[in-house]
Amino acid sequence: MLIALMDGRALTATELAGLAGITKQTASSHLAKLVDGEVLTVEAQGRHRYFRLSGPHVADLIEALMVFSSDAVPPLRIGPRDPSLRKARICYDHLAGEMGVRLFERMQADRWLQDDLTVTERGNDKLAEIGLDFRDLPPRNRPLCRACLDWSQRRQHLAGRLGKAILERLLAQAWARRLPDSRIVSFSPEGERRFNGWLG
Known part of the structure; x- marks a missing residue:
């Protein structure tokens, strides 16, 4: 259920139960504990209650724990089987996965x-190439840049306000798009060419 919330969406207990393959009653019991532990927040709208991760720090923790969970099973390769998700x-x-790790590295x-x-000044110049000035990002109770362990690559990608802003620019420029009801970010061939050209 937590993995289903990793894309920032809010989902109902029924939706989460269906994704996890458990009953709604079992899901509700687990969700109540996760809300009590401040892992999730819940928001009521009408007769529905929507659950979401309580913040990016929880997503980072889940990513880190997924590294250990994949160690418990001896797969031939780490991370998701779907190459698009990897x-x-x-x-x-x-942005996470191979593209996110490559960007951060x-x-x-x-x-x-x-x-x-x-x-750095060089970094600011490179960000300006895609229309970003990190100094214009609104201040929040969140670091500008932070390393986040990528569970599929076992290396780090960029999180924080700048990581969010870069992904938003990639989507706004139509280099990539989010697939509906999925965590996959799909780069067009031209978008991937431009992304690679920007990285240099």
Whole structure:
């Protein structure tokens, strides 16, 4: 059920039960405990109650735990079987998978980011190429840049306000799109070419 909420959506107990393959009563019992533990928040609208992750820190924790859960089973390869999900997906509100890891590694290798994950002048120039100025991002109780362990790649991708803003720009420029009812981020061939060109 928690994995189903990793894309930032809010879902009902019935929807979550169906996704998990359990009864609504079992789902409701687990959901109540997760709300009590502040893992989830619940919002009532009309006769429906919608559950969502209580914040990006929970998504990051789930990603990290998925690394260990895949260690418990000896698969031949790590991460999801669906190659599209391995390639690019939403992790709460930022880009994950191979594309997200490649972005973060390039940002570090080419010194877009300092070791403490502050944006350098070079980083600001590269972000400007896609119409982003990190100084314009609204301040929130959330870091600008933070590393998030990618459970399918076992390496880190970029989270935080900048990670969210970059994904929003990729979608706004139609380099990629979110598939409906899925965490998959699908890059068009032209979008992937532009993304790779931007990374250099």
